[in-house]
Amino acid sequence: MVKYVSFLGCQIPMRIPSIEIASRKVFEKIGLETVDLPGYSCCPEPVVSRLLDKTAWLVTSARNLALAEELGSDLMTLCNGCYETLVETNEVLKHDPEELRKTNEVLKRYGKQYTGKVKVKHAVEVLYEEIGVDRIKQQVVKPQKIRVALHYGCHLYREPEGEDIMRKPNMMKELTRLTGAEIVDYRLERLCCGYPSMQADEEFSLKQRLLLKLRHIKEAGADAVVLTCPACTIQFEIGQVMLKRYGVQYNIPCINMMELLALSFGVPSKDLHLELHKSPVLRLAQKMEAM
Amino acid sequence: MVSENEITTYLRQELGEDLIKASKTRERRVSVRIKPTALRKAVNALQKQYPTLRFMTLSTVDHGLDFEFLHHFHVDGAVVTLRSVKPKEDNTLESIVDLIPAANFIEREVADLFGVKLVNHPQPQHLILTKDWPDDKRPLRRPLEGELPPQARPVAEALISTSCVAPISAFMQKKREEAGLPRTPPFAFTDEKTMEEFHGIMKDTNLAKKAGYDWKKKRLRYK
Numbered sequence: 346m347v348k349y350v351s352f353l354g355c356q357i358p359m360r361i362p363s364i365e366i367a368s369r370k371v372f373e374k375i376g377l378e379t380v381d382l383p384g385y386s387c388c389p390e391p392v393v394s395r396l397l398d399k400t401a402w403l404v405t406s407a408r409n410l411a412l413a414e415e416l417g418s419d420l421m422t423l424c425n426g427c428y429e430t431l432v433e434t435n436e437v438l439k440h441d442p443e444e445l446r447k448t449n450e451v452l453k454r455y456g457k458q459y460t461g462k463v464k465v466k467h468a469v470e471v472l473y474e475e476i477g478v479d480r481i482k483q484q485v486v487k488p489q490k491i492r493v494a495l496h497y498g499c500h501l502y503r504e505p506e507g508e509d510i511m512r513k514p515n516m517m518k519e520l521t522r523l524t525g526a527e528i529v530d531y532r533l534e535r536l537c538c539g540y541p542s543m544q545a546d547e548e549f550s551l552k553q554r555l556l557l558k559l560r561h562i563k564e565a566g567a568d569a570v571v572l573t574c575p576a577c578t579i580q581f582e583i584g585q586v587m588l589k590r591y592g593v594q595y596n597i598p599c600i601n602m603m604e605l606l607a608l609s610f611g612v613p614s615k616d617l618h619l620e621l622h623k624s625p626v627l628r629l630a631q632k633m634e635a636m
Numbered sequence: 637m638v639s640e641n642e643i644t645t646y647l648r649q650e651l652g653e654d655l656i657k658a659s660k661t662r663e664r665r666v667s668v669r670i671k672p673t674a675l676r677k678a679v680n681a682l683q684k685q686y687p688t689l690r691f692m693t694l695s696t697v698d699h700g701l702d703f704e705f706l707h708h709f710h711v712d713g714a715v716v717t718l719r720s721v722k723p724k725e726d727n728t729l730e731s732i733v734d735l736i737p738a739a740n741f742i743e744r745e746v747a748d749l750f751g752v753k754l755v756n757h758p759q760p761q762h763l764i765l766t767k768d769w770p771d772d773k774r775p776l777r778r779p780l781e782g783e784l785p786p787q788a789r790p791v792a793e794a795l796i797s798t799s800c801v802a803p804i805s806a807f808m809q810k811k812r813e814e815a816g817l818p819r820t821p822p823f824a825f826t827d828e829k830t831m832e833e834f835h836g837i838m839k840d841t842n843l844a845k846k847a848g849y850d851w852k853k854k855r856l857r858y859k
Contacts, residue, residue: 385823
């Protein structure tokens with residue numbers, strides 16, 4: 346059995362725990378053993394803290410990696426933002442001995458040390474590479490007859506090794522296809538949802554980023570958006586509500602890939618607490634169950 | 637001619653822990669960072685050692701969250717700058733006019749332009765602003781703000797105080813429990829000792845300082 350330290354991050358367990366519930370159910374069904382990381386902190390988030398103080402960002406992130414190293418397992422993230430922070434920190438610390446020394450100088454004050462042994466992977470990679478498409482396909486008992494648009498999220502394109510930035514997005518595409526969903530092409534898959542620019546300019550973020558995507562997704566005839574990133578999910582869900590202020594009405598369900606997988610594995614929607622979404626994901630799931 | 641090293645060595649000896657950092661910034665320039673409470677002690681020490689000491693001027697920088705006061709002195713061919721930083725919430729500048737009468741006008745100018753209250757100044761009236769000038773509108777005073785734009789402030793505050801950027805609500809804890817999950821994931825904030833460690837890292841690095849975090853009030857110094 347494959348074993349990973351599961352890095353839950355902040356947004357999933359605190360804001361959209363239905364993703365955590367679905368992920369745990371998916372891992373159980375496909376035989377992926379995971380352990381939570383006791384005493385972990387925010388990864389920390391890759392925008393504000395990194396720009397404010399890079400050393401603090403590195404040390405805080407390295408502390409999380411050191412905790413995983415103590416448990417002796419590699420680390421798997423469910424969140425794209427956590428993936429970016431932890432992968433980048435890991436790369437810096439593995440290749441820059443001076444940064445590693447400075448980071449460990451702080452960590453040692455608290456009885457911790459990071460030696461660079463941990464591998465950081467996104468859940469998409471673990472499912473695709475470690476479990477494999479065939480094993481996952483075997484679990485699909487209720488193919489989802491819907492048309493979906495994929496939003497990969499910018500951080501999923503990050504590649505610590507190699508230059509194939511579509512490696513993980515393509516894995517996500519294939520995993521989504523396993524659920525029975527039909528994937529529509531809306532031509533703006535690569536465009537950012539606008540979550541980071543909300544920190545600086547709300548109107549730009551909503552109208553020049555999110556709205557463009559929503560228009561194209563709607564025009565492509567998608568029933569839902571499938572995502573892996575909780576921050577993008579928040580932007581899509583809350584953003585649709587906020588766009589009403591600008592006289593624009595959208596109410597597209599935004600479902601996480603793990604939730605879609607869980608539904609296709611036959612997990613009842615009521616067990617996933619999909620009502621915690623701010624978009625009509627529960628209604629969509631109930632509609633699919635009734636089919 | 638007294639050397640820069642002699643000046644810093646002397647001040648280190650006189651000020652002890654009140655001196656934070658002293659260095660020669662370039663030829664004949666000495667920068668001495670002191671605790672703000674030690675300003676008068678430092679001026680006294682310079683006067684005692686250097687009879688030809690001349691006060692040049694006082695410059696002030698509004699850094700958003702703090703005021704930096706730079707008292708410049710001429711010491712035997714060298715310029716010695718005493719740098720002291722005070723949080724803007726304090727909003728005072730201790731006068732040195734009784735020690736250096738020439739500081740009278742510049743201290744009043746700083747008070748006028750930055751809205752700083754002078755402590756123990758013999759003539760604390762306006763110097764360049766009119767008598768009816770409003771207290772809350774000072775020409776060179778910036779708002780009490782750190783580096784973070786408004787939307788980023790809750791993120792930084794939550795991260796530093798709770799180790800998590802999305803603090804959990806009682807509603808969500810209940811929902812998690814209903815779903816068979818622990819009320820909170822095993823975050824640092826669930827354990828006091830782990831939280832001490834996390835806060836230690838926030839203090840050891842510069843994140844909390846740069847964000848302008850107040851450890852006593854457990855929030856940012858600005859909204």
